[in-house]
Amino acid sequence: MKRLIAAMLLATAAQPAIAQDSAALRQRLPADELIYFVLPDRFANADPSNDRGGISGDRLRHGYDPAHKGFYHGGDLKGLTDKLDYIQSMGFTAIWLTPIFKNKAVQGAAGQESSGYHGYWITDFTRVDPHLGSDADFKALVDAAHARGMKVYMDIIANHTADVISYAECGAGECPYRSRADYPYSTRGGPEGRAVNRGFAGDGVRTAENFARLTDPNFAYSVRVAPEERNIKVPAWLNDPIYYHNRGNTTFRGESSMMGDFSGLDDLMTENPRVVSGMIEIFGDWIDRYGIDGYRIDTVRHVEPEFWAAFVPAMLERAKARGIPNFHIFGEAAHGDMEPGLTARHTVVDKLPAVLDFPFATAVQRTVAGGAGTEALARLFDGDALYAGGADTALQLPTFIGNHDQGRFAGFVRRSFPGASGDEVTARVALGHSMLLMLRGVPTVYYGDEQGFSGEDGGDQSSREDMFPTQVASYLDNRLVGTARSPGEDHFRDHPLRAHIAELAKLRAGHTALRRGRQVTRAYGDAPGLFAVSRFDPDTGREYLIAFNTSAAPVRANVQVETTSMRFDQLFGTCSAHATAPGSVAVELAPFATIVCAAEGAK
Numbered sequence: 001m002k003r004l005i006a007a008m009l010l011a012t013a014a015q016p017a018i019a020q021d022s023a024a025l026r027q028r029l030p031a032d033e034l035i036y037f038v039l040p041d042r043f044a045n046a047d048p049s050n051d052r053g054g055i056s057g058d059r060l061r062h063g064y065d066p067a068h069k070g071f072y073h074g075g076d077l078k079g080l081t082d083k084l085d086y087i088q089s090m091g092f093t094a095i096w097l098t099p100i101f102k103n104k105a106v107q108g109a110a111g112q113e114s115s116g117y118h119g120y121w122i123t124d125f126t127r128v129d130p131h132l133g134s135d136a137d138f139k140a141l142v143d144a145a146h147a148r149g150m151k152v153y154m155d156i157i158a159n160h161t162a163d164v165i166s167y168a169e170c171g172a173g174e175c176p177y178r179s180r181a182d183y184p185y186s187t188r189g190g191p192e193g194r195a196v197n198r199g200f201a202g203d204g205v206r207t208a209e210n211f212a213r214l215t216d217p218n219f220a221y222s223v224r225v226a227p228e229e230r231n232i233k234v235p236a237w238l239n240d241p242i243y244y245h246n247r248g249n250t251t252f253r254g255e256s257s258m259m260g261d262f263s264g265l266d267d268l269m270t271e272n273p274r275v276v277s278g279m280i281e282i283f284g285d286w287i288d289r290y291g292i293d294g295y296r297i298d299t300v301r302h303v304e305p306e307f308w309a310a311f312v313p314a315m316l317e318r319a320k321a322r323g324i325p326n327f328h329i330f331g332e333a334a335h336g337d338m339e340p341g342l343t344a345r346h347t348v349v350d351k352l353p354a355v356l357d358f359p360f361a362t363a364v365q366r367t368v369a370g371g372a373g374t375e376a377l378a379r380l381f382d383g384d385a386l387y388a389g390g391a392d393t394a395l396q397l398p399t400f401i402g403n404h405d406q407g408r409f410a411g412f413v414r415r416s417f418p419g420a421s422g423d424e425v426t427a428r429v430a431l432g433h434s435m436l437l438m439l440r441g442v443p444t445v446y447y448g449d450e451q452g453f454s455g456e457d458g459g460d461q462s463s464r465e466d467m468f469p470t471q472v473a474s475y476l477d478n479r480l481v482g483t484a485r486s487p488g489e490d491h492f493r494d495h496p497l498r499a500h501i502a503e504l505a506k507l508r509a510g511h512t513a514l515r516r517g518r519q520v521t522r523a524y525g526d527a528p529g530l531f532a533v534s535r536f537d538p539d540t541g542r543e544y545l546i547a548f549n550t551s552a553a554p555v556r557a558n559v560q561v562e563t564t565s566m567r568f569d570q571l572f573g574t575c576s577a578h579a580t581a582p583g584s585v586a587v588e589l590a591p592f593a594t595i596v597c598a599a600e601g602a603k
Contacts, residue, residue: 025149028093030294030328030354030396031516033151034437034505035444036092039404040100040132041072041117042466043447044079044492053131055105063105063115063131067471069461070114072105075468077128077137081144086492090450091505094151096296098404100138102129104162104232107264118404118464119155120298121162121265124234125282142290151293153328154286158279158311159299160265164229165241167221167248175221175248175264177256183220183247203271206306211272217241221248237278245269250302258304270307280311284318287327294328296398300346300355301333308350316353330354330398334405338362338376340383347388357397357441359383364401367528367550368432368592369412374531374550378524381440381533391440395516399441401432407459408449409433410481414456424552426452426482427592430500431548434594437504438546439533440519450498451491452481467491507571507596513537513544514596523547523559532559532587543599545575549589558584567600 045051051074055062065071077100087095102124103116119129128138142152167175185200187193196216217223223241233239245267250260261267268275286292295315300308312329319327331352335342340359346352363380366372384394402409413420413428420428429449436443448465455463456478465475469488478487482496508514517535524531528551535544543565549555563582568575573595579585589595 025146025151025293026324026326028151029326029516031442033094033328033442034092034508035094035096035153035398035442036087036090036447037096037400037403037444038080038087038447039075039098039118039464040077040080041075042464043075043468044083045074045076045468046078046082047076047133048074050076050130050133053105053129055130059115060106060113063117065115066466067473068114069464069472069474070117072115072117072131073466073470073472075466076131077133077141081137081141083492084144084148084150088148088150090445090498090502091509092445093149093509094153094293095145096153096398096444097155099155099157099298100128100132101125102127102234103131104164105131107163114461116162120157122157123162123164123232125238126234126285139290142292146291151328152290153294153296154292155296155298156283156286157298158268158270158283158307159302160262160267161233161238163261163264163266164225164232165244165246165266166224166226167246168224169221170248175261177248177251177260178220179247179255180259185214185219188216188218189220203269206271206273208273211274214242214272217244217246219246221246235278235282237274243269243272243275257302262299262302267302270303276307276310279307280314283311283315287315287318287322287324291322291324293324293326294330296356297329297331297352300331300350300352301335305350308352312352328354328396330356330396332356334358338366338380340380341386344383344386344388347393348386351388354393354396354398356444357399360397360399360439360441361401361403361406364432364435365409365412367531368428368435369401369409370416371528373526374524374529374548375526377435377531378521381519381521384440391518395440395442397441398444399436399439400444400446401436402446402449402455402463404446404464405459407463408446408453408455410449410452410454411456411458411463414454414479422481424592426496429481430497431550431592431594433497433501434504435548437501437508438514438594438596440517440535443508445501448491450501451493451495452483452485452497453487453491454478454481504572511537511544511571511598512539513542513598517544522561523557527551529553530555530557530559530587530589534561544571545585545587545595545597545599547587547589547595547597549591549593552591554591555587555589557587559587561585562599565599568597569600570595571598572596 052062052064059065063072066073099119101122103121200213245259250256333346363376384391387393513535520534522532532547566579575597
């Protein structure tokens with residue numbers, strides 16, 4: 001904690017050299033970035049005139065209610081642009097925004113309504129949601145970021161649209177999934193039903209000729225669309241129910257994982273070549289128009305590999321034609337498992353260049369925000385060999401320790417250690433961020449974590465607090481980490497965690513080994529305590545020893561290093577100046593401490 005307070009004295013406004021040369025923006029590799037992940041609606045409100053998105057009526061029409069955690073709160077793209085200096089002051093070189101496309105303002109059963117403030121209920125894939133501003137506002141954001149040498153990553157969706165399609169047979173929102181075996185495409189309402197879609201050879205034959213024979217969408221359910229919503233989607237082809245699976249709600253298992261509606265959202269039939277070409281044109285156009293730098297792809301595990309085999313190369317080609325050779329594509333594949341095998345599968349089978357590293361988040365949550373031994377971290381990195389391209393691919397996986405769906409890292413700490421002091425909670429949260437910024441991968445920090453947001457009520461809506469003074473009662477009673485300030489205040493301020501992140505970001509930017517260096521596990525155990533790795537400069541081979549203490553007790557140990565690493569410079573924390581013997585160095589770490597030591601000659 002003392003080190004965190006001392007870090008407040010640092011000049012956090014100093015920007016790392018890697019982010020200052022805008023001419024080199026396009027040449028920077030994905031592994032060199034430091035990503036700030038933000039929900040624009042919850043960040044900064046520069047233009048109150050767009051709070052209701054130009055929609056009249058009450059909140060169940062326009063979706064704006066700043067006192068309800070499930071509705072729009074007023075943040076917009078102009079506000080985000082105004083705060084770029086704040087973001088860059090911490091050393092961030094890229095911004096990832098939740099989807100900014102026009103959403104269905106409100107959906108949900110009576111009494112359970114919420115709004116599309118998060119961006120994942122898209123009706124118009126071609127324009128910015130008016131609640132967030134205009135297309136011109138987005139261009140201004142991208143241009144301003146690029147002028148600062150910062151990249152912009154868009155969050156996109158190809159799996160589904162907003163919930164517009166309903167089914168006559170469903171009541172009270174209950175629409176059980178109906179499988180292809182029980183409800184084939186060839187009949188209506190089951191195998192004994194009336195014949196439809198004659199000549200259709202099934203969704204496995206992915207040709208335009210075959211899908212031209214799929215003309216009736218009522219094979220499993222009787223499709224219904226309200227008259228006022230029949231032309232709500234853009235581009236217009238998305239309004240035709242034939243381009244959706246129409247089989248009811250997913251159970252997230254088996255066949256339904258690919259073909260079921262995600263909480264009622266209309267699940268696109270991505271097997272259809274028209275859907276493939278349509279999505280390629282939609283998202284290729286955003287690259288053409290704005291020169292963005294990458295895509296985070298939502299729900300990739302719910303779309304079949306053949307779609308990604310066509311979509312991803314098309315996006316990379318489109319980006320290269322626009323002069324963007326290092327366009328970063330990473331998919332969201334949340335499997336709820338710490339082992340990396342299922343996550344890595346998406347780089348092998350789906351051939352995605354990268355995926356969000358959910359196993360990394362789980363391992364850090366279990367060790368630093370839980371009671372697991374540090375061997376969990378060792379197992380995590382052993383799995384790097386499973387990714388297509390192995391450890392080289394692992395270097396460009398965006399890593400995180402909390403997010404808008406799972407919840408905030410501080411919330412995990414608080415729930416696991418309800419009796420912990422404020423200093424201990426702050427120290428554990430700082431340690432989690434130390435691992436995030438110093439270990440392999442592309443660190444991705446969730447907005448507000450640097451200000452001590454705790455999201456202590458859980459994940460999803462409870463962890464999407466406002467950076468501006470909030471009016472949400474369940475946010476107002478949260479206990480911020482590392483400060484006595486109220487959640488009802490403005491949060492663009494100094495904070496020990498902000499200073500800590502900025503210090504490590506500057507260190508990471510100044511040393512290639514901490515961004516792209518090969519990583520070797522050096523020490524771990526079956527209980528909380530020491531975890532150590534070495535990272536090696538890809539150009540010089542110089543060794544950097546990084547060690548963490550996940551326990552509440554001091555740690556003293558000998559750690560293996562290269563026999564040529566005899567003298568060390570102290571980059572962060574307290575390092576031994578000399579190896580004890582060739583191949584061995586003594587380390588001492590206070591509770592929840594981190595050290596970064598560079599072998600002699602490292603700059």
